[in-house]
Amino acid sequence: MGINLIPKELKFFDFFIMEAENIAKAAEYFKCSLKKGTIADDVVKKMKDFEHEGDTLCHEIVDSLNKTFITPIDREDIFDLANTMDDLLDLINAVATRMKLYKLDSSDEYLEQFVDAIEQSTHALSNAIKHMHDTKRMRRVQEYCIEINRLENIGDQIREKAIGHLFEYEKDPIMVIKWKEVYEVAEGTLDVAEHVAKVIEGILVKHG
Amino acid sequence: MGINLIPKELKFFDFFIMEAENIAKAAEYFKCSLKKGTIADDVVKKMKDFEHEGDTLCHEIVDSLNKTFITPIDREDIFDLANTMDDLLDLINAVATRMKLYKLDSSDEYLEQFVDAIEQSTHALSNAIKHMHDTKRMRRVQEYCIEINRLENIGDQIREKAIGHLFEYEKDPIMVIKWKEVYEVAEGTLDVAEHVAKVIEGILVKHG
Amino acid sequence: MGINLIPKELKFFDFFIMEAENIAKAAEYFKCSLKKGTIADDVVKKMKDFEHEGDTLCHEIVDSLNKTFITPIDREDIFDLANTMDDLLDLINAVATRMKLYKLDSSDEYLEQFVDAIEQSTHALSNAIKHMHDTKRMRRVQEYCIEINRLENIGDQIREKAIGHLFEYEKDPIMVIKWKEVYEVAEGTLDVAEHVAKVIEGILVKHG
Numbered sequence: 041m042g043i044n045l046i047p048k049e050l051k052f053f054d055f056f057i058m059e060a061e062n063i064a065k066a067a068e069y070f071k072c073s074l075k076k077g078t079i080a081d082d083v084v085k086k087m088k089d090f091e092h093e094g095d096t097l098c099h100e101i102v103d104s105l106n107k108t109f110i111t112p113i114d115r116e117d118i119f120d121l122a123n124t125m126d127d128l129l130d131l132i133n134a135v136a137t138r139m140k141l142y143k144l145d146s147s148d149e150y151l152e153q154f155v156d157a158i159e160q161s162t163h164a165l166s167n168a169i170k171h172m173h174d175t176k177r178m179r180r181v182q183e184y185c186i187e188i189n190r191l192e193n194i195g196d197q198i199r200e201k202a203i204g205h206l207f208e209y210e211k212d213p214i215m216v217i218k219w220k221e222v223y224e225v226a227e228g229t230l231d232v233a234e235h236v237a238k239v240i241e242g243i244l245v246k247h248g
Numbered sequence: 249m250g251i252n253l254i255p256k257e258l259k260f261f262d263f264f265i266m267e268a269e270n271i272a273k274a275a276e277y278f279k280c281s282l283k284k285g286t287i288a289d290d291v292v293k294k295m296k297d298f299e300h301e302g303d304t305l306c307h308e309i310v311d312s313l314n315k316t317f318i319t320p321i322d323r324e325d326i327f328d329l330a331n332t333m334d335d336l337l338d339l340i341n342a343v344a345t346r347m348k349l350y351k352l353d354s355s356d357e358y359l360e361q362f363v364d365a366i367e368q369s370t371h372a373l374s375n376a377i378k379h380m381h382d383t384k385r386m387r388r389v390q391e392y393c394i395e396i397n398r399l400e401n402i403g404d405q406i407r408e409k410a411i412g413h414l415f416e417y418e419k420d421p422i423m424v425i426k427w428k429e430v431y432e433v434a435e436g437t438l439d440v441a442e443h444v445a446k447v448i449e450g451i452l453v454k455h456g
Numbered sequence: 457m458g459i460n461l462i463p464k465e466l467k468f469f470d471f472f473i474m475e476a477e478n479i480a481k482a483a484e485y486f487k488c489s490l491k492k493g494t495i496a497d498d499v500v501k502k503m504k505d506f507e508h509e510g511d512t513l514c515h516e517i518v519d520s521l522n523k524t525f526i527t528p529i530d531r532e533d534i535f536d537l538a539n540t541m542d543d544l545l546d547l548i549n550a551v552a553t554r555m556k557l558y559k560l561d562s563s564d565e566y567l568e569q570f571v572d573a574i575e576q577s578t579h580a581l582s583n584a585i586k587h588m589h590d591t592k593r594m595r596r597v598q599e600y601c602i603e604i605n606r607l608e609n610i611g612d613q614i615r616e617k618a619i620g621h622l623f624e625y626e627k628d629p630i631m632v633i634k635w636k637e638v639y640e641v642a643e644g645t646l647d648v649a650e651h652v653a654k655v656i657e658g659i660l661v662k663h664g
Contacts, residue, residue, distance in 0.1 A: 105453050115453050123446060141412055204557055213421035213629035217428070220633070242535050245521050313661050327658050349620055421629035425636070 051104055052111065052118055053173040059097040059122065060166040063129045066090035067162040070136055071155045074147045079139045087136045094129040098122045112173070117243050124236045128165075131229040132158060138225055142218040150202035154195065154226035161191040161233040168240055178244055185237040195230035199223055259312060260319065260326055261381040267305040267330065268374040271337045274298035275370040278344055279363045282355045287347045295344045302337040306330045320381070325451050332444045336373075339437040340366060346433055350426040358410035362403065362434035369399040369441040376448055386452055393445040403438035407431055467520060468527065468534055469589040475513040475538065476582040479545045482506035483578040486552055487571045490563045495555045503552045510545040514538045528589070533659050540652045544581075547645040548574060554641055558634040566618035570611065570642035577607040577649040584656055594660055601653040611646035615639055 066087060073083045101122040105115055135155075138144075147155075168184035171177040202223045210216050274295060281291045309330040313323055343363075346352075355363075376392035379385040410431045418424050482503060489499045517538040521531055551571075554560075563571075584600035587593040618639045626632050 102449065102453065116450060119450050119453055137408070141408055142415060200553070200557060207558060207630065207634070213633070214415065214424060216630060216633060217421065217424060218415070238539060241518065242532060245518065245531050245535055310657065310661065323661050324658060327661055331654060345616070349616055350623060422623065422632060425629065425632060426623070 051108075052101065052113075053169075055097055055101045055104065056121065056125075056169050056172070057166075059094060059101070059125050060162075060169040062090060062093050062097065063125060063132070064159075064162040064166040066094075066129060066132055067155075067159045070132060071159045073136075074152065074155055077147075078145050079136055081140075084136055084140050087133050091129055091133045094126055098126040113243055114246065117239070117246070120239050121236070121243070124232065124239050125165075128162070128229065128232045128236055131225060131232050132162075134225050135222060135229065138218075138222050142222070144218060144222065148219075150198055150205065150223060151226060153198045154202075154223070154230075157191045157194050157198065158226065158229050158233075161188050161230055164188050164191070165233060165236060168237070172240065172243070175247070181240065181244060185241050188233050188237040192230045192234040195227045199227040259316075260309065260321075261377075263305055263309045263312065264329065264333075264377050264380070265374075267302060267309070267333050268370075268377040270298060270301050270305065271333060271340070272367075272370040272374045274302075274337060274340055275363075275367040278340060279367045281344075282360065282363055285355075286353050287344055289348075292344055292348050295341050299337055299341045302334055306334040321451055322454065325447070325454070328447050329444070329451070332440065332447050333373075336370075336437065336440045336444055339433060339440050340370075342433050343430065343437065346426075346430050350430070352426060352430065356427075358406055358413070358431060359434060361406045362410075362431070362438075365399045365402050365406065366434065366437050366441075369396050369438055372396050372399070373441060373444060376445070380448065380451070383455070389448065389452060393449050396441050396445040400438045400442040403435045407435040467524075468517065468529075469585075471513055471517045471520070472537060472541075472585050472588070473582075475510060475517070475541050476578075476585040478506060478509050478513065479541060479548070480575075480578040480582040482510075482545060482548055483571075483575040486548060487575045489552075490568065490571055493563075494561050495552055497556075500552055500556050503549050507545055507549045510542055514542045529659055530662065533655070533662070536655050537652070537659070540648065540655050541581075544578070544645065544648045544652055547641060547648050548578075550641050551638065551645065554634075554638050558638070560634060560638065564635075566614055566621070566639060567642060569614045570618075570639070570646075573607045573610050573614065574642065574645050574649075577604050577646055580604050580607070581649060581652060584653070588656065588659070591663070597656065597660060601657050604649050604653040608646045608650040611643045615643040 069086060069090070070083075073079065073086075102119065105111065105118055111118060164184045164187040168181045168188070171180045171184070203220060206216055206219050206223070210219065277294060277298070278291075281287065281294075309326065313319065313326055319326060372392045372395040376389050376396070379388045379392070411428060414424055414427050414431070418427065485502060485506070486499075489495065489502075518535065521527065521534055527534060580600045580603040584597045584604070587596045587600070619636060622632060622635050622639070626635065
């Protein structure tokens with residue numbers, strides 16, 4: 041049993057690592073695109089590609105789960121982790137989609153701060169996931185989770201400044217509606233990253 | 249023990265089937281009412297009746313749970329399934345309530361598309377629930393869950409078209425606020441249906 | 457084992473009681489501050505203090521969890537309860553923060569009704585938590601949970617009246633956006649309190 045088990049155990053972590061790296065790549069690509077200016081059709085298309093890749097990985101994890109008898113961590117935790125990471129990618133994508141939909145042609149300093157924090161958060165997540173399979177590195181995993189929580193707090197602060205500025209200087213209610221939502225989705229992305237970190241911490245708590 | 253157990257096991261599924269059918273009926277009734285025109289007081293009242301029926305069923309499930317020692321699926325999953333289905337019905341109801349509250353006298357093509365998708369999604373859910381007690385029909389249950397996920401994706405597309413159209417043609421910010429929220433609640437309904445499907449898939453994963 | 461276990465078991469409940477009391481105190485303080493008028497800087501600061509105290513307690517619970525082998529209730533439930541209570545406090549705080557951010561100088565009758573309901577809900581929660589460790593008082597705990605659910609329904613009704621009034625009398629779209637969000641966050645607070653009650657009920661279901 042032992043010999044057959046090891047590759048199966050590794051498989052889940054391999055999928056998780058691929059799922060996390062795909063998210064980090066999407067966040068990095070989005071950040072670079074925003075710096076260049078307009079969110080054009082090709083950016084939206086490329087972001088959709090990341091989303092589909094994420095969906096495929098998430099389904100492969102759930103499929104493997106249905107075929108595997110013994111799993112390294114609880115089945116429901118594998119399921120939760122795959123799904124909350126999928127939510128995270130959907131939300132990063134939602135920032136891009138809203139900008140395009142609302143015809144917001146360029147970024148601003150607040151959105152850039154958000155997208156910086158999102159990129160850092162997805163990298164911390166990717167690192168946390170990479171260390172999860174090694175029970176000796178639990179402290180490292182926890183440190184990455186703390187980093188994700190820290191970035192969520194930063195997100196709250198950016199949001200406060202961004203919304204304060206918006207209501208102070210933007211007098212067109214339609215523009216207020218549009219930008220307010222873009223900021224909120226961006227901040228929500230950091231919230232969902234924190235939620236993924238909580239799922240990871242919950243797994244550590246069980247196996248601690 | 250065996251003989252006494254069977255009716256108890258069936259009881260939970262019976263309640264779930266009744267809860268799911270009540271939701272499908274509410275969605276169907278709402279769709280028909282919208283087609284007729286204004287959401288009048290009697291429609292809101294009738295929708296409230298469905299919601300109360302759903303609350304009663306949800307409480308009966310939790311009560312049975314507190315009185316039953318052995319359950320066919322994990323206690324916490326029964327609890328989650330009853331509660332997320334209750335959330336779904338609340339949200340269908342919220343679409344009706346918002347229209348009345350915002351004095352939106354008639355539907356539009358986007359809302360009709362949403363309500364069509366919601367009705368289909370609740371029927372797929374009702375079918376998924378009906379097949380859940382039969383371990384030989386797990387593939388069927390999964391197919392209904394995939395259908396619910398498909399309709400959630402359709403919901404995203406309707407939302408994008410609806411919101412794009414709204415910002416293009418509606419110049420009154422107050423009307424933008426009102427319709428934007430109605431569309432968002434309608435889309436949120438399909439999200440929650442997908443969440444119920446995930447709870448079902450999570451149960452399949454455990455018992456697969 | 458027995459002798460060492462008892463203080464450990466009590467510890468979790470002690471932390472939960474402290475966490476719940478801190479929330480109830482925050483809700484009470486906020487209610488009194490609103491009655492006095494403007495949400496000034498010192499009120500926002502004091503609310504932040506409650507939030508930090510809550511964060512500290514939540515972290516202490518998770519830390520104890522990582523150090524304790526046997527727990528009185530399931531590890532994941534302890535984790536969920538600590539975290540959802542933390543969400544509740546964050547949301548009460550969000551009402552205060554939004555008012556300050558949006559420069560809304562004074563309360564209105566609807567917000568006062570919300571804050572009354574929030575205070576009652578947090579007190580019911582604090583009472584529920586206090587009785588949770590005593591298996592003979594499960595009925596009492598359930599009654600407090602029902603009270604929290606009742607207040608969530610009241611919240612829905614306040615919201616409906618508040619939003620109806622807002623769209624009827626407030627003609628400035630920017631003010632509509634601001635007040636609508638304050639009402640929604642206030643109502644969301646009662647939703648999250650109901651969610652905490654569901655976590656408690658879920659624990660009762662397991663141990664019932």
